[in-house]
Amino acid sequence: MSPPRALDNIRVVDFSWVRAGPWATRWLGAFGAEIVKIEWPENERGRLPSTTTPQHLETNLNTSGNFNDTNVNKKSLSLNVRSAKGLEIVKRLIALSDIVIENFSSRVLRNWGLGYEELRRIKPDIVYVSMSGYGHTGRHHHYTTFGPVAQAVSGLTHLSGLPDQPPAGWGWSYMDDTGGMYGAMCALTGLYHRNMTGEGQHIDLSQMVASVPLLGSALMDFAANGRGSRRAGFPPGNRAHWPGTPLLSNYRGPTVAPHNAYRTDPGGYNDWCVIVCHSDEEWRRLVAVMGAPAWAAAAKFATVTGRLQHQEELDEEIEAWTMTMGKYEVTGRCQSAGVRALPVQSAEDRVEHDPQLRHREMYVDLDHPALGQHKVQNAPFKLSETPASNHLPSPLIGQHTREIVEGLLGYSRDELRAGFADGTFWPAKRPRFDYMEEMLQ
Amino acid sequence: MSDTPGIDSSRPGPLTGLRVLELANETGQFCGKLLGDLGADVVKIEPPGGEPCRRLGPFLDDTPHPERSLSFWYYNTSKRGITLDIETADGKRLIARLAATADVILETFRPGYLTSLGLDYETLRQENPGLVMCSLTPFGQTGPWRDYLASDLLHMAAGGEMASSGYDATDVPDAPPIAPGGGNAWHMGCHFAYMAIMAALVHRSVAGSGQYIDASIHEACALTTEAAIANYIYRGEVLQRHTGRHHAAGPSPRTQFRARDGNYVCALVGGRLNPKYIAELADLLDTSDMAGDLRDPKYQDPAVIAANTSHIIDGLVADFIASLPAEEVYHRAQERGFTWGAVRPAEALFDDAHLHDRGFWKEVAHPELGRSFTYPGEAAIFNGSPWRISRRAPLIGEHNTDIFCGELGLPREELTVLAENRVV
Numbered sequence: 001m002s003p004p005r006a007l008d009n010i011r012v013v014d015f016s017w018v019r020a021g022p023w024a025t026r027w028l029g030a031f032g033a034e035i036v037k038i039e040w041p042e043n044e045r046g047r048l049p050s051t052t053t054p055q056h057l058e059t060n061l062n063t064s065g066n067f068n069d070t071n072v073n074k075k076s077l078s079l080n081v082r083s084a085k086g087l088e089i090v091k092r093l094i095a096l097s098d099i100v101i102e103n104f105s106s107r108v109l110r111n112w113g114l115g116y117e118e119l120r121r122i123k124p125d126i127v128y129v130s131m132s133g134y135g136h137t138g139r140h141h142h143y144t145t146f147g148p149v150a151q152a153v154s155g156l157t158h159l160s161g162l163p164d165q166p167p168a169g170w171g172w173s174y175m176d177d178t179g180g181m182y183g184a185m186c187a188l189t190g191l192y193h194r195n196m197t198g199e200g201q202h203i204d205l206s207q208m209v210a211s212v213p214l215l216g217s218a219l220m221d222f223a224a225n226g227r228g229s230r231r232a233g234f235p236p237g238n239r240a241h242w243p244g245t246p247l248l249s250n251y252r253g254p255t256v257a258p259h260n261a262y263r264t265d266p267g268g269y270n271d272w273c274v275i276v277c278h279s280d281e282e283w284r285r286l287v288a289v290m291g292a293p294a295w296a297a298a299a300k301f302a303t304v305t306g307r308l309q310h311q312e313e314l315d316e317e318i319e320a321w322t323m324t325m326g327k328y329e330v331t332g333r334c335q336s337a338g339v340r341a342l343p344v345q346s347a348e349d350r351v352e353h354d355p356q357l358r359h360r361e362m363y364v365d366l367d368h369p370a371l372g373q374h375k376v377q378n379a380p381f382k383l384s385e386t387p388a389s390n391h392l393p394s395p396l397i398g399q400h401t402r403e404i405v406e407g408l409l410g411y412s413r414d415e416l417r418a419g420f421a422d423g424t425f426w427p428a429k430r431p432r433f434d435y436m437e438e439m440l441q
Numbered sequence: 442m443s444d445t446p447g448i449d450s451s452r453p454g455p456l457t458g459l460r461v462l463e464l465a466n467e468t469g470q471f472c473g474k475l476l477g478d479l480g481a482d483v484v485k486i487e488p489p490g491g492e493p494c495r496r497l498g499p500f501l502d503d504t505p506h507p508e509r510s511l512s513f514w515y516y517n518t519s520k521r522g523i524t525l526d527i528e529t530a531d532g533k534r535l536i537a538r539l540a541a542t543a544d545v546i547l548e549t550f551r552p553g554y555l556t557s558l559g560l561d562y563e564t565l566r567q568e569n570p571g572l573v574m575c576s577l578t579p580f581g582q583t584g585p586w587r588d589y590l591a592s593d594l595l596h597m598a599a600g601g602e603m604a605s606s607g608y609d610a611t612d613v614p615d616a617p618p619i620a621p622g623g624g625n626a627w628h629m630g631c632h633f634a635y636m637a638i639m640a641a642l643v644h645r646s647v648a649g650s651g652q653y654i655d656a657s658i659h660e661a662c663a664l665t666t667e668a669a670i671a672n673y674i675y676r677g678e679v680l681q682r683h684t685g686r687h688h689a690a691g692p693s694p695r696t697q698f699r700a701r702d703g704n705y706v707c708a709l710v711g712g713r714l715n716p717k718y719i720a721e722l723a724d725l726l727d728t729s730d731m732a733g734d735l736r737d738p739k740y741q742d743p744a745v746i747a748a749n750t751s752h753i754i755d756g757l758v759a760d761f762i763a764s765l766p767a768e769e770v771y772h773r774a775q776e777r778g779f780t781w782g783a784v785r786p787a788e789a790l791f792d793d794a795h796l797h798d799r800g801f802w803k804e805v806a807h808p809e810l811g812r813s814f815t816y817p818g819e820a821a822i823f824n825g826s827p828w829r830i831s832r833r834a835p836l837i838g839e840h841n842t843d844i845f846c847g848e849l850g851l852p853r854e855e856l857t858v859l860a861e862n863r864v865v
Contacts (some may be wrong), residue, residue, distance in 0.1 A: 004648065006640035019667065031640045051690075052671045065675025066668040116824075135822065137446065138798035143775040147667075148686060148696065149782035152707035153771070157685060158786045160606060160621035166697055166705055167784055168619040169685035171605030172667035181632040186821050188639035189479060193455035193826055195646040201825025209801060210820035214628055216515035218787035221499045223815040224511055228788035238594060238603075238620050249498030251512070252622045253467070253593050261603065261617045270679070272618060274598040340590045342599040344618050347673035347680070350601055350663050359584035362660055363674075375674050380630075380660030381637040382581070384562075385652035386644050388637075 005032020006386040010191065011097040013090070014038065014074065015081075016183075017046045019147070019173060020207060021103030021131050022070045023180025028099070028187060029073025030379055030388040036093065036404060037074045038081060039397055042427055046070070047397065054371065061397045062370040062433070069376050071394035072366065077405070078398030078426055081112060085424045090114075092409050094122050098194075099187050103131035103179075106141040116202040125200040127190035131183045135206030145207050147173020154211030155218070158229060162237045163245070178214070179207040217251040238274065243311040254278055257307040258286070260315050261344060262322040264330055272344040273327040275318065275334060280304065282339055289337045290321045328353070351375065368393040401425050402439040416440065446800050448827050454480020455826040459642070461545040462486060462536075463520065464527075467494040467624075468591075468658060469549035469577045470516040472631035476545070476638070477519030478819070478828050484844060485520045486527070486536070489863050491837040501810075507837060508809075512624075514834045518805065518816065522835025523844050524865045531864045533558060538849055540565045544645075545638055546574040552582045562653040572651040573641040577634045581657035591658070596626035600662025605669055607682035609695075618682060629665050630658035685784070694750060697784065698759050704767035705784040708774070710754050714746050722758070725777050731761045791815070805833050841865050 010033040014025045022037075029035040041061060050064035057063045077093075080086040091114075094100060100119055102109055109115060109130070119126050130136055133145030151157045151170055161168035186203040194200050212219070221227045229235075233245025240250060240259040249255060256279075261272045277283040280303065287296040295317050300306040307314055322330050327343035334341035345354060351363050363375035371393075379388035405411045405419070417440050419425040426432060457480040463473035464486050477483035485492075495507035502509070526532045537560070540546060546565070548555060555561050555576075562574045576582060579591035597603050597620035608616040634656045641652050663670075669688060672678045680688035685697035685707065694711025710722075723735035735757065739745045746753075762770050771783040783789075790796060801818040819828035845851045845865065859865045 004644070006644040008647075010643075027636060052668060052675045054675050066671035069668075069671045069674075129821075134795060135799060137822070138795040140775070140795040143795075144778070144780045145782070146709060146780055148707050148709065149780050152705075152784040153782035155785050155787040155790055156621070156623070157707065157784050159623045160619055162608075162613065162616070162619065165608070165613055166699070167685055168607055168616075168621075169697070169707075169784075170602075170621050171607070171680075171682055171686070171688040172669065173687070174621070174625075174665065174667075177665045177667055178628075178632065181636065182820050184636050185475070185632065185639065186823075188636060188643060189455050190823070192639055192643050192646060195643060196458070199825055201823060203821050203823050205821035206799075209796065209799065212790055212796070212801070213817045213820055214625060215623055215787045215790075216817060217499065217512040218623065219790065219817050220511040220515045220814070222788040222791065224501050225499060225503065227499070229786040230788070235622050238617065249512075250622060251499075252620075252624055254497060259594060261598065261620075263617075269681075270604050270618070272598070272603070274594050274603075274620075276592045276594055278592070335586075335589045338590065340592050340595055342589070342591070342595040344598045344603045345601055346604045347601060347666070347669040348677075349604075351670065351673055354599070354663075356580055356584045356586035356659060357663060360581055360657065360660060362663060363670075371675070377664055377670055378660075379637075380633050380658075380664055381575075381654050381656035383637060383641060383652055383654050385650065386640070388640075 004386055006383065007031040007033035010034070010099065011036065012099040012101060013094055013097045015100070015102035015104065015109070016131065017044070017103065019046070019070060019176035020179035021101060021183060022046060023177060024131065024183025024187065025074065025101055026070060026072060027184040030390065032386070035074035037071065037076045037395065038090065039076055039078050040080055041078065041397060041430060044397070057371070065371060065374065068368055068371055068374070068394040072376055072390045073392050074395055075400035075404065076395035076397055077401050080424055083424055085419070085422070087113060089405070089409065089424070091122050093404070094119060094126065096408065097123065097126070099127045099129065099191060101129045101131065101183060101187060103183070105144060106132045106134065106136045120200065125194050125198060127187060127194055127200050128202045129183055129186045129190065129205060130202065131179060131205045131207065133207050135209055136204045147176040150175040150179070150208045150211050153208055155215050156211050159215070159218070159235055159251070161235045163233050163235070163242050175207050175211050179205070179210055182210045217249070239311065241308055243309060247308070255308065256304055257311045258314055258318055262315070262319040264322045264327040265325055267323065270344055270346045270349065271327055273322055273330040273341055274344065276340040278340065283307065285337050286334065286339045289333050289339055364390065366390055366393050369396060396433065396435060398426060398436060446798070448822065448824060450827055450829070452826055454829060455823055456481040459544050460484070460542055461547060462539055462543045464546070464548040464550065465577070466492060466549050467497060468579070468627050468630060469547055469634065470494070471627055472547055472577065472634045473520055474516050474518055475631065475635045478830055479823070480826070483520040484539070484840070485517060485522045485835060487522060487524050487837065489524045489526050489865060491524070515816065517834035519831045520835055521840040521844065522838065523841050524838040526864050527558060527560065529864050531859055533560065535845065535849070536560060537565070537568070540572065541568045542848070543569070543572060544642070546572065547577065547634070547638070548574070549577050552578055552587050566651060570650055571645055573638060573645060573654070574651070575634055575638050575654040575656055577630055577656045577658065579657070580659045582655045586659070593624050593626045594620050596658055596662045597621065599659060600626065601666045601669060602662060605666050605680060605682060605688040609684045612684045626658055626662055629661040630656065633661040694754050698762040700762050700767035700770055701764060702766040706762045706767050706770045706781060707784055708758060708762065708781040710758055711750065714750060714753065715743065716741050719746065721777065725774060725779060726757060726761045728773060729761060729764055731757065731764065733757045803830050805830050807833050809836065838865060
């Protein structure tokens with residue numbers, strides 16, 4: 001018998017699309033909630049456009065690899081919520097559910113007639129999590145975001161880069177990932193509160209606003225000391241401090257050197273290893289690992305202030321050593337001597353070469369009816385009694401329409417067929433997938 | 442404290458009634474803050490003399506002192522603080538008594554350490570079967586890297602963040618991968634740890650029993666690079682770094698443009714160019730009479746648009762942005778439906794009217810200094826059970842008397858003896 005799941009018997013109505021919302025419900029699904037993803041092919045965003053369809057497959061609504069990884073553990077109900085009949089059906093579903101999640105612009109659900117007041121009328125203790133760009137209140141609630149825009153406006157982008165260069169920013173939608181985290185965190189918190197008090201509520205999450213608490217130290221430095229981040233030596237690349245600039249905290253831990261990325265053999269695009277010494281003792285260990293070269297015995301490198309002041313020379317010398325071997329070998333030699341070092345890892349490195357992620361079973365195969373068998377990402381935590389799991393591949397669009405409409409909501413087969421004919425469950429003129437024809441038999 | 446507009450601030454937070462023991466360093470303290478600001482009674486247990494991350498800057502008035510670390514202040518709001526040497530016999534006895542009162546224990550010690558003290562989950566749950574205990578460590582409790590040392594930068598390297606972030610060679614030749622700053626490896630680990638703890642608590646609210654959680658920061662970071670893993674798994678692609686925008690398998694149009702005031706604007710234009718977008722873009726650029734040839738009927742033809750992508754993005758859009766301050770571009774574009782934003786430094790957030798409307802900033806009193814300070818507020822507004830900073834970070838051992846004497850019933854004389862012996 002499979003172990004119990006933390007969210008057994010919890011049902012989530014998931015209106016979310018693209019990345020942040022689906023990343024939130026993915027985790028609720030991993031904990032065992034039944035996620036009913038409401039989709040409509042005419043205005044779908046998340047399955048298409050796809051840049052992650054395997055080269056040998058046709059790109060269509062069911063072949064996006066990233067959609068698969070983002071939407072495991074869910075069911076799909078294709079439904080035109082903008083029709084009166086579709087709205088009635090979704091209200092019946094909400095009445096049987098615990099959580100409603102959406103990541104539309106701030107007024108969309110209310111304009112459909114599904115604002116919190118109406119949701120609460122349908123299901124008094126519903127937990128409603130809205131995940132919009134700027135939130136449902138505040139003068140810019142109608143502004144829109146993508147991850148990179150939320151990151152820019154909130155100050156996250158400005159944390160990354162080299163001094164006197166444009167911001168390097170984050171090379172992906174960090175705030176789609178993290179916005180998704182907060183969506184799941186809010187839903188779980190609201191659910192716990194409901195279980196303890198019997199009360200639901202509307203939780204108003206904003207992707208832009210959620211970014212701001214991630215700059216805590218920089219914001220506090222301004223609030224308490226009046227020190228802004230537009231200053232010489234900030235951001236300091238991979239260093240804790242940029243030599244020749246005022247000796248200030250740059251909000252990434254202790255101000256130490258070495259603290260950088262170093263090229264390793266054979267010098268390819270991702271052949272880098274980072275090394276950090278948090279103390280003189282760790283520095284002496286690194287010197288020993290490097291074979292106690294003559295340059296490292298210089299008095300200027302013996303103290304942290306000396307190493308910070310002479311970082312350019314220090315980093316050149318360390319890199320001359322790291323260039324003599326591969327990044328995993330640098331890592332192994334350093335770590336076995338008690339020196340902080342890890343390789344820069346590409347996606348390929350993480351999936352194929354990282355022994356820790358392999359040991360922890362981070363990437364485990366799952367079959368998908370259109371994509372075939374591929375690895376999907378697992379949870380970064382192990383719960384002893386209710387482990388998170390990937391038990392369902394991402395749904396084909398509308399794959400569970402009959403199961404939900406008939407099995408859960410109690411409509412008849414004739415009503416299902418009528419709904420396909422009148423455009424409630426699938427656009428009447430759009431070609432159906434084979435599995436839809438089968439569900440109408 | 443400021444109130445969030447429209448919210449009944451007298452209502453308790455969603456985690457009210459929950460008792461959390463936090464034995465966490467800089468890697469896990471944010472998780473305790475997330476719990477505490479939502480109403481949990483978080484008791485931070487520090488070694489006598491204070492948790493070492495009190496030594497992390499920046500410091501108030503640049504005066505290093507364990508009670509003046511601004512990063513410690515920020516990450517330890519809404520907690521009470523006690524000190525305890527858990528390696529002593531008295532310390533073990535007291536923490537076992539505290540554990541019997543706890544709903545959650547959050548700890549960040551190296552794997553095996555608490556077991557060596559007889560304070561492992563299996564032991565603690567004997568007295569408290571509902572206990573949820575989360576160990577948040579760099580690599581988890583098992584595996585070949587289990588005992589490796591870590592840091593924020595190390596996690597950003599091995600987790601894949603650095604491989605995705607940096608510069609186009611045309612912007613900064615020969616640039617290394619660049620780790621985003623701000624301590625976000627700890628944030629990623631704490632977000633996932635919070636989720637796992639809440640899932641365990643939901644389960645407990647139904648089933649009654651607690652459980653043990655083994656959470657890994659490395660895995661949390663490895664999960665937080667959006668589609669990079671999918672690009673590799675489904676297409677075998679390894680992505681390239683680009684200045685201020687998404688990693689990609691190949692070249693992509695730039696999205697970061699320098700404004701008149703030297704700040705940058707993030708304007709996502711490439712990939713969106715179609716006749717409708719061109720018409721809207723012409724309207725936007727014409728607010729400064731800078732639409733150029735965008736109203737030419739030739740742009741009804743997608744092939745012409747494609748051939749002129751660089752002219753539109755690197756010419757017209759770049760010139761428009763260069764003519765205005767970044768904030769002006771941001772609001773002018775957003776008011777017309779463009780998903781653009783100013784690239785701001787942290788301090789600019791204090792002037793953001795939208796954040797003020799949402800009651801985001803909180804005044805937090807530091808009575809021992811006779812001052813209050815403005816703190817960042819909540820990611821999300823809980824309309825039925827508000828988020829709040831219930832108190833500033835604890836001073837070292839500030840609540841020793843309240844908790845050891847008031848709650849555990851220790852006579853004051855005994856606390857004095859324990860203090861003299863550096864147990865507390």
